[in-house]
Amino acid sequence: MADQNVQIQLARQPDGEPQVSDFQVAQTDIPSAGPGEFLARNIYLSLDPYMRGAIAGRHMGHSRLNQGDLIGGRCVAQVIDSKHADYAEGDYIVIESGWQQYCVSDGGAKDEVRKLDPNAGPLSAALGALGMPGLTAWAGVEQLAKPGLGDTFVVTAAAGPVGGTSGQLAKAKGCRAVGIAGSDEKCRIVVEEYGFDACVNYKKDSWIDDLKTACPDGIDVYFDNVGGPVLDTITQQLNLYGKIVMCGLVSQYNRSSDGGFHGHNMGPFVGKRAQLLGLVVYDYYDRINEFLKAAVPLVKDGRLKFHEDRADGLENAPAHFAKLMSGQNVGKAMVVIGPEEI
C-alpha cells in the first residue's frame, strides 16, 4: 500500500470544454477507518458527461465546486479494512468516492455504496452496462418509452454506454435499433459489436438522408443523449405520437457562463404530437436489482456488449475527461486506478 492518497482537485472552473489545466493533482494522507467505517481502494473511476455540469453546479444535487475541491465521481473499489458490520475486507463495491485512490465511508446514503456480485459480469461493467449508464438505458427503454415489437428505436451517442445499452435493450425487445454517433469508428462498434441494425455518422453532410435511409418506417422512439439542434433535426423524422426520451443535454453541458443556450421551437413537437419524457436516473436507484435481473442474462448470453475506453493511472483522469467532453472517446470512459486483485 502506498503511503499517500493521490486525488484530483479543481484548479479553476472550466470555461466551455474542460482542459487538463482546469485540474490539479494533490497528495493527502490515506484516511483510516473509524468505528462503523471501512477503507476502500479504488480500482476503476467512471468518467461521465454529467460531471461537467456537476463541477459548474448545474447538475441536480451538486453544488458548484471551488478551487481545491475533490472532483466527484463513482468508482469500483475493494474494501481493504473494515470496522463496518455490512462490509468485509475483500468485498467489491461501487462507491461515490471522487477522483482519488482511497476513500473511507460509513456506508451512508451520500456515498451511494452498492455491493457487487463478482459473478454478474466483469467488475468494470458495474460502471457501464451493468451500472448507472445501463440503469439509465433500462429506465428510458423499459419504464418510459416502452417501444413495441417492430418499432424503430433511434439513439444518439450510440457508442457510449447509455446509448449502446439502450439500443441493445431495444433490440432485445424486438425493435429495429439505429444509432447515431460521431465517427465511422464509433459506428463500426455500434453495428459490429453492439449489433444495431444501422448507425449514422452525424459528422457526414449526408447524415440526415442517411438516417432516413436507415429508418424507412420513420422513428417511433428517439432516445436523446444530446439535446440542442440535433434534437430538432431528428424530430422532423419522428412518427406521429412518437416518443422522445430526454436523457442528456450534452450539447448544453459544456456551455460557458455567457450563453450557448438552445431554445427549441416547440411547434414541430406539437405537430408530431410528440411525447417528451424527462429521464433522471436517480429515481431508479432503488430498482437496480430489477434492472440487473434483466441485464445480467443479456450480458451472459452475449446480447448486451460493451466497449470501454480506458486510461491508466489516476493522474490521466483530467486528460481522459477532456477527451470525453470533446466527444473523442470511443465507448465507456474510465480510468484504471489500481489492479482488481492485490
Next chain:
Amino acid sequence: MAANLQVQLAKQRDGQLDASDFRIAEAPLPRPDKGQMLVRAVYLSLDPYVRKAMRGDHPGHAVLTEGDVIYGRSVCRVIRSHCEDFQAGDYVVAETGWQQHAAIGLDKVVQRIDPAAGPLSSAIGALGMPGLTAWGSVEHLGKPVLGETLVVSAAAGPVGGCVGQLAKIRGARVIGIAGSQEKCDLVTKTYGFDACLNYKQDGWHDALKAVCPDGVDVYHDNVGGAFLMSMAQHLSLYARVVMCGRPNDYHSPKFDGVGLGPFIGRRAKMFGLVVYDYEPDFDHYLAMASRWLREGRLKIKEDRVDGIEKAPAHFLKLMRGENVGKAIVAVGPEKA
C-alpha cells in the same frame, strides 16, 4: 338579394397584424353548385390559430394571398342545399371564412349542430373545437386524478376555461392563470376554479407556489416560449405538460425558444396536442358536455361584437389578449 360582405387579406406579411392588413369587400352572393349548399354565417369564431393559418403554417391551410378571404369557422344556417343530408334551416359549423355567405361542399362542414344541445354559439366554444381541445387535453393527455392539481394558462379563454372545468368535474383541484383581475374573477366566480393568478402582477410565481404547495401535477399550456419554461419550477416530479397553444409564435417563423433542461429536472412528460386528432370523440364529448352545460357545471363566457366588418378589430383585440371569454362575431340573426 344583397351582396356578400367579406373580410379579405390586404397583403401577406409576417409580424403583428394591424387593421391595414384586412379589407372589407363586397362580393356577389355565391351560387351553390351540385353537391354544395349556400349557408349564411350566424356566428364567426375568432381563434389565435387563424394567425398562423393565414401564413400557411397550420395543418390543411395554404398561405393566403392578397384578396383571399380570411380563414375561419362559423355557426351557419343552411339557406339552400344541393346536399342530400342537409336542408334549408339546418345549422352547421363550417369553414366559411370571414364572410356573410358561403357556398360550401361537405368537405367544409365541420359538424351538424343539434340546436337542443345548447346555445347555437356554443358550437364554436364549449360545445365545439375549444371544448374538444380541452377534452383531448384532460381526458387523453393530462389525465388529472383525484387529489391532483391542474394549472392552465389563458384560463379565461374558451380552451383554458373548459380545461379547468373538465378537470374540476374529474375531481382535480384547478388553478387558472390569466392576464387581468377581470379575467381572474371570471375564472373563479363563473368557471368555479379554486384560484386564479394574474400573471401581470409582480410576485405571481410566488403566489402560484403558495396555492400549489405540493406542486403542479398537470400544466396545460396555452402560451409557450419563456412563459412555458418558467412553469417548470412549479411542476411536481413526473408532472404532465400539455403543449397546446403558442400565440406569440404565430405571427412569423420566429419563435420563443424553450429550453428542456428544467423539464428533465422535473421528469416531466410533455405532450403536443392537436385537436383534430380527437374529432372521432366528438359525439361522445358533445353528449356529456351538453348535459354539463344544462346542469350548470360547464359555464360559458363570450366576448361578442356585431357585424362582420368588426371582425378585424375584434381579432386584433384577441391577439393582444384583451378579450374576456370566447371571441365571437355575430354576423347575422339566428333565425331566417
